[in-house]
Amino acid sequence: MLTTLKQESFLLLALIAACVAYPLEHWMLHSGQVVALASGLVLIAFIVAASMRVAHQAELLAEKVGDPYGTMILTLAAVLVEVVILAIMMSNEASATLVRDTIYSAVMLDINGILGLAALMGGLKHGEQSYNDDSARSYGVMILTAMGVSMVVPEFIPEARWKLYSAFTIGAMVVLYALFLRMQVGPHSYFFSYSYPDKRRRKEPGAEPQPINLVLSIGTLVFGVVVIGALAEVMSKTLDLGLEGTGAPPVITAILVAAISAAPEILTALRAALANRMQSVVNIALGASLSTVILTVPVMEAMALYTGQPFQMAMTPVQTVMVFLTLIVSAINLNDGETNAIEGMTHFVLFATFIMLSLLGL
DSSP states (O other): OHHHHHHTHHHHHHHHHHHHHHHHHHHHHTSOHHHHHHHHHHHHHHHHHHHHHHHHHHHHHHHHHOTTHHHHHHHHHHHHHHHHHHHHHHHTTOOTTHHHHHHHHHHIIIIIIIIHHHHHHHHHHHSSEEOOHHHHHHHHHHHHHHHIIIIIGGGGSOGGGHHHHHHHHHHHHHHHHHHHHHHHHSTTGGGGOOOOHHHHHHSOTTOOOOOOOHHHHHHHHHHHHHHHHHHHHHHHHHHHHHHTTSOOOTHHHHHHHHHHHHHHHHHHHHHHHHTTOHHHHHHHHHHHHHHHHHHHHHHHHHHHHHHTOOOOOSOOHHHHHHHHHHHHHHHHHTTSSEEOHHHHHHHHHHHHHHHHHHHTTO
């Protein structure tokens, strides 16, 4: 028991922070903008710490079940954190474009940031890195379809018909995800896995993996998500007040939300790339992008229908161009079953462009 508590010290600190934040919420919101902003940033740090522990438990479960189930658990855990934070922030009357900007930011961060940096670092260390190109093509076409239906087409939907199209979008995303799950864990699961015979031969015969307590891992994961939700409730208010009137682009909040949920994935993907396991990187980066779109959209659209308050889902022209550029580049780069440093750099340049455009308020 003491060992478990010691291992989950970051999660316990996040719990303590949540217990302290609620009584002090009034003080943080009425002690000036600087105090509110500082409080919001501190709470973000605790949320990231808690999300790292959630991701660790997801990794343990992933090791237990293996690929492709493993990376599916990792990406679902990250999306769950994102959806919880978004739902709480939207309930606090956040910007009408927060959901759209967060999904867009998550796709840029996952494909251009995580995949780009991992392919760059892995390519510099190992040269060309192999993976199953069936997975990249499957992910790519589904991301394009999901984003097109939920974030491009809405630009052309009359305001009076938003409820009807919103309901259609929910159904379309559910059907797409159901098919994707059937492919990923059913007879086409080999699309999302890759055999590394060299790695298997290097394993020490006596090196047995530590036993994993499934109940404890699942319980800790759920508990971590609850703690994150509690911290996000206060963080959203303090951050909104802290950024008010500063001239910071509205998309900055969305980038922070996307970065919080993606933080554990970044470390996992980089470790996989440096270990020459590019298939895990592809599954994490593209799987997280797809899960973000295909799961976040129906949940938030359902929330909009329930409250009767629509939000802006149609991407701006600049965002649309960046998404299509990203998907075209990834389709070309991930077409041959191997990545290298040059391909990683092209994605990382697109990520840098995304950051620059965001700082310019575009």
